[in-house]
Amino acid sequence: xxxxxxxxxxxxxxxxxxxxxxxxxxxxxQVEQIRIKYLGKKGLVTNFAKNTDFAKLPPDEKKNFGQQxxxxxxxxxxxxxxxxxxxxxxxxxxxxxxxxxxxxxxxxAAFQRSGSAHPIAHVQSxxxxxxxxxxxxxxxxxxxxxxxGNFESVNIPADHPARDMQDxxxxxxxxxxxxxxxxxxxxxxxxxxxxxxxxxxxxxxxxESIDPSHENTFFQCEGLMVDKGIxxxxxxxxxxxxxxxxxxxxxLVRLRPGFFPFVxxxxxxxxxxxxxxxxxxxxxxxxxxxxxxxxxxxxxVLRNADIDPNEYSGFAFGVGLTRLAMMKFGIRDIRxxxxxDVRVLEQFQPLV
Ligand code: FA5
Numbered sequence: 383x384x385x386x387x388x389x390x391x392x393x394x395x396x397x398x399x400x401x402x403x404x405x406x407x408x409x410x411x412q413v414e415q416i417r418i419k420y421l422g423k424k425g426l427v428t429n430f431a432k433n434t435d436f437a438k439l440p441p442d443e444k445k446n447f448g449q450q451x452x453x454x455x456x457x458x459x460x461x462x463x464x465x466x467x468x469x470x471x472x473x474x475x476x477x478x479x480x481x482x483x484x485x486x487x488x489x490x491a492a493f494q495r496s497g498s499a500h501p502i503a504h505v506q507s508x509x510x511x512x513x514x515x516x517x518x519x520x521x522x523x524x525x526x527x528x529x530x531g532n533f534e535s536v537n538i539p540a541d542h543p544a545r546d547m548q549d550x551x552x553x554x555x556x557x558x559x560x561x562x563x564x565x566x567x568x569x570x571x572x573x574x575x576x577x578x579x580x581x582x583x584x585x586x587x588x589x590e591s592i593d594p595s596h597e598n599t600f601f602q603c604e605g606l607m608v609d610k611g612i613x614x615x616x617x618x619x620x621x622x623x624x625x626x627x628x629x630x631x632x633x634l635v636r637l638r639p640g641f642f643p644f645v646x647x648x649x650x651x652x653x654x655x656x657x658x659x660x661x662x663x664x665x666x667x668x669x670x671x672x673x674x675x676x677x678x679x680x681x682x683v684l685r686n687a688d689i690d691p692n693e694y695s696g697f698a699f700g701v702g703l704t705r706l707a708m709m710k711f712g713i714r715d716i717r718x719x720x721x722x723d724v725r726v727l728e729q730f731q732p733l734v
Pocket of ligand 1: 561562563564588590595596597598600601602604642644645648672673674675676677698699700701702703704705716
């Protein structure tokens with residue numbers, strides 16, 4: 383009687399173990415492993431009798447043991463088969479799903495639309511090629527800046543009126559969405575030292591009234607060259623190369639004095655509007671598109687980057703990349719860029 387109880391308890395434990403193992407098995411291969419573990423030649427159920435004291439049992443208890451063993455074998459076989467069927471069904475459903483993605487099927491018309499580079503990305507890529515040809519490096523820079531980076535590092539202290547011209551979005555952690563790519567000047571100079579030649583294209587943000595030539599989110603491309611003996615002549619030479627390469631034809635520009643706290647002297651380089659030929663239109667206003675403010679790097683900026691202004695000088699410029707894309711592609715209203723209207727993008731050819 384005692385033996386019968388012991389066998390019943392062993393059978394119960396084994397059944398629980400089988401159930402627990404099967405609950406973990408998800409694939410047909412995993413279920414097969416469990417089948418081998420219990421019902422294989424050396425399986426725990428197959429050899430259940432061997433692993434117990436069956437041989438020593440009195441004849442009447444042997445009968446009971448045999449019944450319990452059969453019950454266990456049936457239980458194991460049924461449960462394992464059930465799990466194998468389920469795993470096979472799941473596997474075939476997944477395979478069917480996988481088979482639905484057939485990369486060799488010819489594209490239908492709906493999928494044949496090829497993408498194209500965004501006009502701003504296109505112009506940015508052109509600028510990078512032009513400047514790399516002149517030995518400039520291309521740097522990435524953060525869109526989210528410290529107040530020091532965006533303003534103080536480029537000689538705009540807290541009480542300076544120039545801050546009003548670049549009203550911006552402040553974050554809760556007292557960082558700002560940068561108003562200009564000039565914010566990266568001192569960081570780049572500190573990292574690489576002088577001499578230095580680099581451009582840093584990127585997105586800028588300002589709290590602006592939106593109109594055909596002003597957006598709250600737009601792109602600039604900063605350029606910075608610092609070396610011994612750099613003058614306005616170097617600046618003008620580089621500007622001429624830039625415009626010649628971008629427009630591939632003669633364009634009319636004007637250089638006029640401009641004030642920026644981080645350059646001295648400072649200039650505004652305006653492009654005679656390619657839409658109206660200088661007569662004045664909604665895109666430009668008075669016939670001239672403000673495109674590339676520039677100047678010689680202010681000594682304070684060099685000092686902020688630990689560079690001696692008595693030894694080194696430099697020029698800097700900030701191309702309005704979005705406006706350049708407008709002029710290059712004949713887009714008369716800056717608001718198209720952020721409108722999310724795919725028809726705007728579809729008009730431009732892919733880069734490759
Ligand atoms: C600046 O941002 C200076 N950091 C540029 C600079 C760099 C000057 C280095 C001297 C030396 P400004 O605010 O003018 O300058 O902007 C530069 C260009 O960005 C403008 O000429 C214009 O093309 C473009 N820009 C400015 N604000 C907007 C706007 N709201 N939407 C579209 N383009 C803009």
